[in-house]
Amino acid sequence: MRFSPLVEQLMDAFRVLPGVGPKTAQRMAMHLLERERPGGQRLAAVIQQAIEEVGYCQRCRTLTEADICVLCESSRRDDSLLCVVESPADQLAIEEAGGFHGRYFVLHGHLSPLDGIGPDAIGLDLLESLIAEGNIREVVLATNPTVEGEATAHFIAAQLSHYGVSFSRLAYGVPMGGELEYVDGGTLSRAFNGRQPFASD
């Protein structure tokens, strides 16, 4: 069965969202049209406005409609620590984990020469100017534990090594609460190499 062209278009359009297949897209379209027209109208307006107005913070490049984001404006963060992440989603995950109270820098991706994503695209100049201000002591390179994330971390550390800041990388190891049986071999051998002394008391 085909619905009318506009209803079909609506179902198709929802598939742009992550994790939304044909069935879920159908359910979303039906739900909006049958029960949530005001909410749908609001959703459309907010998507439109956000796409037009949300850009990058001029300091840390996170997503914001302001020139400078709330976190960069905050006086309650540690200026000596800077955490470099690939995406605002990674930044959010680290914030929600708690424990880090420094500042962030968002690359919006990783180096990928074959795709034409070079140092400019990941904002290296801006990152360098932040470090050049002289307040940062340590840069945590929290790019993804992937080949590209590793390469990007190495490139950044090499390019900015002459500022005398120290660079660090998140620890590799077995995830908390996971079962060893299901941890991949690469992770497991990294966890072995990085094993820590264990006090029995």
Added chain:
Amino acid sequence: MRFSPLVEQLMDAFRVLPGVGPKTAQRMAMHLLERERPGGQRLAAVIQQAIEEVGYCQRCRTLTEADICVLCESSRRDDSLLCVVESPADQLAIEEAGGFHGRYFVLHGHLSPLDGIGPDAIGLDLLESLIAEGNIREVVLATNPTVEGEATAHFIAAQLSHYGVSFSRLAYGVPMGGELEYVDGGTLSRAFNGRQPFASD
């Protein structure tokens, strides 16, 4: 961590979609802003247009932006069979199951006197006028197998009995591929009462 007000609004707005909790809404907002701005713009435009233009088919009340839907316009359906469903989603499920080649009528809900949903709200007048045309032989009352769906089916059959059409209801029973152990007692006793002769050859 809070993102900027507009990014937070976008995350909130996605929660109007069925099955979308805070985490999924975050992922959707990030995905659109980071990687899918053209797709997001298209989604916003299509939601807006669909909410403005999609109404009910003047014959069967399914969702369509046309006066009369594709299925009502089709000359390849059996005019003597009419299937009454609570929602366009139910209609879609029946069409996708295959096997039914008649026409449909969509109630957009069920009778619910306490919520002020009476015969007018489910389009009983329009349903009556379709039956009064005289081509329909059988009306399949495919409302949901719930107390409200049952009551709605009974009400419709009682109100329209004088047209001499026959009314039917979908069979109750154990779902195909299910395990008896997990079938609820009400369904199981219905399936017992409706048991069918079984030929062993």
